[in-house]
Amino acid sequence: xxxxxxxxxxxxxxxxxxxxxxxxxxxxxxxxxxxxxxxxxxxxxxxxxxxxxxxxxxxxxxxxxxxxxxxxxxxxxxxxxxxxxxxxxxxxxxxxxxxxxxxxxxxxxxxxxxxxx
Amino acid sequence: xxxxxxxxxxxxxxxxxxxxxxxxxxxxxxxxxxxxxxxxxxxxxxxxxxxxxxxxxxxxxxxxxxxxxxxxxxxxxxxxxxxxxxxxxxxxxxxxxxxxxxxxxxxxxxxxxx
Numbered sequence: 269x270x271x272x273x274x275x276x277x278x279x280x281x282x283x284x285x286x287x288x289x290x291x292x293x294x295x296x297x298x299x300x301x302x303x304x305x306x307x308x309x310x311x312x313x314x315x316x317x318x319x320x321x322x323x324x325x326x327x328x329x330x331x332x333x334x335x336x337x338x339x340x341x342x343x344x345x346x347x348x349x350x351x352x353x354x355x356x357x358x359x360x361x362x363x364x365x366x367x368x369x370x371x372x373x374x375x376x377x378x379x380x381x382x383x384x385x
Numbered sequence: 386x387x388x389x390x391x392x393x394x395x396x397x398x399x400x401x402x403x404x405x406x407x408x409x410x411x412x413x414x415x416x417x418x419x420x421x422x423x424x425x426x427x428x429x430x431x432x433x434x435x436x437x438x439x440x441x442x443x444x445x446x447x448x449x450x451x452x453x454x455x456x457x458x459x460x461x462x463x464x465x466x467x468x469x470x471x472x473x474x475x476x477x478x479x480x481x482x483x484x485x486x487x488x489x490x491x492x493x494x495x496x497x498x499x
Contacts, residue, residue, distance in 0.1 A: 302486060312429075312487075312489045317486065361429070374487060376430070
């Protein structure tokens with residue numbers, strides 16, 4: 269099946285610094301990618317929809333200036349957590365659907381564990 | 386709006402026991418329904434899906450039937466194995482969206498003991 273990778277898998281940073289997380293579709297092109305945040309023992313919360321060549325669409329309550337999303341190519345979307353704080357510590361997951369697939373399947377990356385000290 | 390309510394865990398079973406994880410949904414229109422599985426340290430993987438009422442999705446011995454009358458999509462397996470230990474997520478996608486977002490339940494942790 270299709271593969272989505274994320275890098276890094278784990279990152280620890282100091283409060284106030286910025287962290288960039290990459291999401292790549294390895295064997296297919298993705299005009300749309302989704303960024304989720306997963307809290308312990310809670311569901312995945314959609315943060316934003318990343319659109320290649322245009323601005324991301326953010327969900328209500330998600331600060332677009334804090335969580336910068338760039339979808340620079342058909343295989344890469346990046347999420348930058350700016351001026352990170354301990355409350356930003358979480359598991360961030362991206363996914364990408366394959367356009368044209370009748371089964372509407374989405375493929376998920378393995379996730380990035382962010383810890384802000 | 387669209388939402389998914391999933392049975393809370395954790396669920397602990399002995400090997401070969403019967404498994405049911407309940408999932409109900411609220412949606413306008415005709416959503417597609419999914420079960421995803423997340424093994425320790427890995428990303429979510431699609432386990433099975435159903436796109437219309439009365440469809441039954443099945444994979445690896447797991448089954449779920451799309452019940453419109455009860456707005457449910459319960460996951461079942463007749464005989465679980467230790468390797469089935471994982472977190473299971475029920476999800477829906479709005480029927481009117483081709484590349485749309487998924488709405489997830491909270492996830493149910495399943496642990497199977499030998």
